[in-house]
Amino acid sequence: MKRIADSTVRRLSMYLRYLEDLDTRGQQTASSDELAHLCGTTPAQVRKDLSFFGSFGKRGLGYPVHELTAHLREILGLQREWKVIIVGAGKIGAALANYRGFRQRGFTVVGVYDHDPAKVGKAWGDATIRSMDTLAQDIQREEAPIAVLAIPAENAQAVVDQIVAAGIRAILNFAPTQISVPPHVSLKSVNMAMELEGLSFALTNAGLLDQGAA
Amino acid sequence: MKRIADSTVRRLSMYLRYLEDLDTRGQQTASSDELAHLCGTTPAQVRKDLSFFGSFGKRGLGYPVHELTAHLREILGLQREWKVIIVGAGKIGAALANYRGFRQRGFTVVGVYDHDPAKVGKAWGDATIRSMDTLAQDIQREEAPIAVLAIPAENAQAVVDQIVAAGIRAILNFAPTQISVPPHVSLKSVNMAMELEGLSFALTNAGLLDQGAA
Structure with missing residues (x-):
């Protein structure tokens, strides 16, 4: 099986936070556009990250919020203490x-x-x-x-x-x-x-840092 | 100019820490093998990271510790308050x-x-x-x-x-x-x-996490 980068796991954590929030507010489905916007990434990245763990959602209908929330909790090992x-x-x-x-x-x-x-x-x-x-x-x-x-x-x-x-x-x-x-x-x-050095680098080399790859 | 990933900046911070330590102990040169070993990465990655900022060191002689330390401090914007x-x-x-x-x-x-x-x-x-x-x-x-x-x-x-x-x-x-x-x-x-969720993921999916890409 393919191995997963740490940055992917961080994004999964972030998707989960927003999905839980949407779930609490009773939203049924979420598009990759919406998740990407909330988490500061691209829709293609969202689809790629989630496709790794199986087939969620249907083209044009978006992801089922409640089901995906439960699945992400399971993937991240959060269904236990x-x-x-x-x-x-x-x-x-x-x-x-x-x-x-x-x-x-x-x-x-x-x-x-x-x-x-x-x-x-x-x-x-x-x-x-x-x-x-x-x-x-x-x-x-x-x-x-x-x-x-x-x-x-x-x-x-x-x-x-x-x-x-x-x-x-x-x-x-x-x-x-x-x-x-x-x-x-x-x-x-x-x-x-x-962490602060990352910021002093960014302040010193404005424009050099690829935020997307962070 | 090419943009730089956040993960590269983190490695530069880490190289700097070890080079300062070597510099304090009076070591004149360091190989990419040595830096890679200290920082938990590969010699190829060290060479790639450092080559981005110009040509340091000579093939077979390694990097000049004191000079590279000063240069990394400058790159990271640490030569000021x-x-x-x-x-x-x-x-x-x-x-x-x-x-x-x-x-x-x-x-x-x-x-x-x-x-x-x-x-x-x-x-x-x-x-x-x-x-x-x-x-x-x-x-x-x-x-x-x-x-x-x-x-x-x-x-x-x-x-x-x-x-x-x-x-x-x-x-x-x-x-x-x-x-x-x-x-x-x-x-x-x-x-x-x-951060803890990254660990629960790792504990739940042993072997799935690509530590090298972290």
Whole structure:
């Protein structure tokens, strides 16, 4: 089977957001033109992205909103709950532990962990900050597959090795460093400074950036 | 001139990070193999990315580390200071206002803004939280070109319209919604829930994700 680019998956997430919105408002069908306009892409791209997963919609009638919403949720693996642990109880960890958008999409934060004894035991909304000493055994007991890494660059790889050994299979990395994972582990990195660098590049080289390929 | 994909700019940021590290350690030259290995890409991709901006390095000798570092900083627009305002003094705003990585790359946070009267006037590290009432005039006075948006989805577009009218030319958006900007304004969005959805997709469809195209 053909492999799927990360940028395609991001667009699927975006289609889903708008389709859910249309579904809530009772709209029955949506055209590729409409989805493209809402998501800032082209109708041809919408048709190509969706055709990959089978035949949706009929020429001239558009996509059935409710059916496509359900199908996209299934494709994205959102028809179930995912247990997530957050490593690092700093400001980014705090922002993520309380992020409404996670729970809405079926991501449940089952634990927040920190090295700092002064933080351990404190309550953060529904979660209590736990010691890193119990991290590995908690991952195994909870069978949590996803970890969010919100720790400094220095400790990142050592923590990654520890949580991967404990069973984590997907990592969202906010530590400002490149980390290595074995092939069976999925990794996505968000680097705040690199995002701003993309903007300084755009400001410096106006017109050079191909927004369509972003 | 050919336009450049966003993914290329991200790789340039990454090459720069490793070259700076090699430069600090006194290494004179780096091969495309070495850069590719450090950045998780292929030597052919490294050569292609760098050739776009002119002819660096000599066949068999590798790239001159110090010279290429300086050139990449110039390409990315990092040889100057960029003034940044942060809109939203919630947890993500707090994490970003204090993010060391910004200052290290020449991004100076000149103001943090919030609607909440209870927050206005409070000191956050070097910055004091200011009222949204002065946002537009501050952007004009400081000539800040970059805004980071860390506010709820509901207010996002209204705030964007206001800051763009005041002179903002680049926006890093953390509000979990699609926003519209005029063509002269650059926009990058980070959506935490969508990042996790990329991981749930990968966990659900093991082997389907083309990591190389990410």
